[in-house]
Amino acid sequence: MLKKMLALTLALTFVATTVFAIDGGNPRKGKYLFKKNCKSCHSDGAEGGDVTPLSKTQSQWDRMFKKAKHDPKAWEGLSEKDLLDINQFLFDHASDSDQPETCG
């Protein structure tokens, strides 16, 4: 049973698209919080490596926040609403989101 569930989970991971979508966060506030709290570790050359909204797809960001796949210490001081806002910002600008159609 365990094996089948594991296999099913892994298989679904490969074919999954949007499982659910974050909603209700404030993306502009999330952008501010992301820059203030996350970029110190997640920029080029820093400890966590460069991370931008384009680093993941929308569903990957949602999974990350839903399952709190992150060092909990780094998220200390951020309220649930703050995390929702950051999640919303990252979701709205994820690699599979609409992007500005400009050059460069």
Added chain:
Amino acid sequence: MRNLLTLLLAGLLLVPAGAMAAPTLEELQKQIQEMSVEIEDMMDIVEKNETHTAKDRIEWYGDMRTKVDTVHYQDIAWNPGVAVDLNQFGADAMSGAFGNPADPTSPIGAFMGQYPNFAAAFGAGQLPAVGGFSMLGFDLGDKPTKDDLNNDLLYTTRLRLGMKAKVWKNVDFAGRLIMYKNWGDSTGTKVFDSWDAFTMDGTNSGNTSGDFLRVERAYFNWKDIGDSNFYLSIGRRPSTYGPPSQFRENEMRGGTPSGHLVHFNFDGITAGYKLSKLTGVEGQTIRFCYGQGFESQYGNGELYNTNDFATQDTHLGGINLDIMDDGTNFLQLTAFGAINVVDGFKGTFAFPSQLMPLFAPTINQDAQNFPNMNFMVRYQPTTVIGDMLLGGLGYVREQENGVNMFGSFGWTQLRPNGEAGLFGGMGSDNLYQVVDINGELTPVPTNKVVDDSTKDGYSVYVGIQVPSPGGKFGIEYNYGSEFWTPFTQAQDDVIGSKLATRGHAGEAYYIFDINPNMFIKVGGIYYDYEYTGSGSPVGTPQKVEDVLNGTAVSLLPVADTAWDGYTSLTIKF
């Protein structure tokens, strides 16, 4: 990798197994063997996905818009004619070059007899230096027929297929294919009754032109060249749907340059520099742009070596500066110039039977047998008519509460060189002079403009969009002056680019967001034209009321006002 995974899975199984009834070593080995087989199977699946990903080199996305418009024009008039040098006419008439005015059989006597209002104004010394001569035989002050035109239902479909591809770690490709058609027509041309009925390179993405899938955009971005902040982008440019016109489209910024100045397909080169990495101002980027809008030789039958067209390549160059773009505030400066602008563009249209007796009387005789046929022509400019300068400053604010607002100022300058082609010169008509041909006074073109002075035009464009139940509500307004001449003719509104209007245009709309990938838009645009020739750098803008009153002429039909009510359903995928 597989061994590691196997060990991890085995470990996972061992822990709960130890906490409960202890399985035998044989059972564990059997489980591990079974899992190894399954992992092998899954690796096959992963490899297939990996292979597919490696081969699937283009990422496709797109949208499809189905729209119904109800289109209504008020006071349409058509009084084609030419601008005639009346000073020269008066001098020749007074000198007796046209015969004795008192003799009704002389050229001047017959002419004055045919046009009594004109003769009276001439006798009273009330004629202007240059005046319009109707090609339909109207006398001075004869009012052309005015009529309304109502198209209750006009359906269109616009399909856009976007492409993205990763070329290298700092190089990517982007493109967009577009089909924009009105239902029931895939001829690719329309009868030429306005500049929007002209299928041409710069605007064929924004004017209905059949079921052809055209390449609206295809370019690459080569970024961080030599680890610098420079990037280079070459190809068919993302030069439509630019800011601040994206709100009415319910999409993100759709192009690089100001949509108030440029809404036009261009082929060219952009060299950009991410100033933000130097100045720290978010989104600050400067772009130097170059393009070619007209090729004067290739494709024009040059090998016959008999063309005497006075054309040269039309080059465009300028800068686009995103002064700031922080997600809330966006400030943009666009400034560019076009050198050696010609009298129109290469393009195709169906020749109007209404123009045939005026320009092709011989063909017109035969064509009487085929009133339902138009021959398709490829138009080609013949004359360099001058240079153009354009500039604009636009500001957009997107607030946390969902309210979006913008204001944009645009300026255009026409710099005629004095030359004129069939449709005229830059911002000025071709000047005709009256000559005596076989006893009949006939206007003949000088191929020089009426007025070769520099002409400035300006425009303002403002709008606001506010969140409303189920979506958002927006209103927009723009005004263009007499000589306002932007490159926005690829705006896909069916009456024509509202931002090119020489006069007033207002729009109100409601967008219902059904889900993140579907929306319905209901709205209307009202156009109040003050001057003729909206969107065209060729010819003298005439006051619409003068054309309606019969004191000015216009080769193409003129409308006083028009409105377009629309409903559209857009799906994104």
